[in-house]
Amino acid sequence: MRRVLILGGTAEGRRLAERLVAAGVPVVSSLAGRLRRPELPPGEVRMGGFGGPEALGQWLRDEHVGAVVDATHPFAAQITAHAVAAAEDAGVPLLVVRRPGWTASPGDVWVRRPTLAAAAEALDDLGGRVLLTTGRQGLAAFAGRGEWFLVRVIDVGVGGGERGNEQPHGPLPPRCRVITARGPFTVDGEEALLREHAIDVVVTKDSGGDATAAKLVAARHLGLPVVVVDRPPLPAGVTAVEDVEAAVTWAGARAGRAGPGGTMGR
Ligand code: NAP
Numbered sequence: 001m002r003r004v005l006i007l008g009g010t011a012e013g014r015r016l017a018e019r020l021v022a023a024g025v026p027v028v029s030s031l032a033g034r035l036r037r038p039e040l041p042p043g044e045v046r047m048g049g050f051g052g053p054e055a056l057g058q059w060l061r062d063e064h065v066g067a068v069v070d071a072t073h074p075f076a077a078q079i080t081a082h083a084v085a086a087a088e089d090a091g092v093p094l095l096v097v098r099r100p101g102w103t104a105s106p107g108d109v110w111v112r113r114p115t116l117a118a119a120a121e122a123l124d125d126l127g128g129r130v131l132l133t134t135g136r137q138g139l140a141a142f143a144g145r146g147e148w149f150l151v152r153v154i155d156v157g158v159g160g161g162e163r164g165n166e167q168p169h170g171p172l173p174p175r176c177r178v179i180t181a182r183g184p185f186t187v188d189g190e191e192a193l194l195r196e197h198a199i200d201v202v203v204t205k206d207s208g209g210d211a212t213a214a215k216l217v218a219a220r221h222l223g224l225p226v227v228v229v230d231r232p233p234l235p236a237g238v239t240a241v242e243d244v245e246a247a248v249t250w251a252g253a254r255a256g257r258a259g260p261g262g263t264m265g266r
Helices: 011-022 053-062 077-090 116-125 136-142 187-196 214-222 244-255 260-265
Strands: 003-007 027-031 044-047 065-070 094-097 109-113 129-132 148-153 176-180 201-205 225-229
Touching (some): 003 011, 003 077, 003 244, 011 027, 011 094, 011 244, 053 065, 053 077, 077 094, 094 244, 109 116, 116 225, 187 214, 201 214, 214 225
Parallel strands (some): 003 027, 003 065, 027 044, 065 094, 129 148, 148 176, 201 225
């Protein structure tokens, strides 16, 4: 059997590793290595960048990888582009797992913007207190803003908290408080957070999925606007599925085994 490389850093990546390891498929999960306290999937794990698409292609050949599943976050566009180029170069099949984006429900007041910079500009008329949940790496886009920000990140990241201040590395809005929390979040919890900090507007990426969707419902209940940053497009021509089960079947078949009792095909 040949190994399956899972490009991870998401709940989907962890679930896929769990399912394949349980079925006896050899996997190696790859994480970018940016979090201080990453949630590790079962099976073999490697950390850190590969050094670009050519190096990733060489890695696939050296490690005799039989298939690649890109289960990275919908906004991790660079590693996805690298995976597409590397898999083609190495002649290895590639599947992308891309959870569906969120769609507005009646009562939602969403302002969609194509980039973080445009999302920051959209705050001009939406109030002075912002819940910002777009992640540690995009904070510079909001560093010039005058609003007060409650910045929620999973953790402050490798390189963060240098001065013992538990803040992410890099520019931050001048008026902000940083909190760390990892989903899944509840609607009650999110409503309490929005009320406690008298939030006027929420800013989020269109990450999709259940783990962080409660803030959207809470904002709807409180009548608050949400600025939603659109996803980058997938590279042309890639094969993509929406859920882990489809990826289990695809990867199991390419690793050369249907799984115990045919469970991977269900
Ligand atoms: P990115 O901008 O697409 O990638 C930047 C570089 O980081 C890549 O070129 C690659 O370096 C390295 N890299 C990224 N993901 C990797 C992985 N799984 N394994 C090995 N190297 C990886 O990625 P990002 O947006 O910074 O996201 C980094 C990680 O965090 C991803 O694994 C993603 O699933 C996870 N994540 C991202 C977000 C988000 O909003 N972007 C949210 C939740 C989780 P080389 O070129 O050196 O190979």
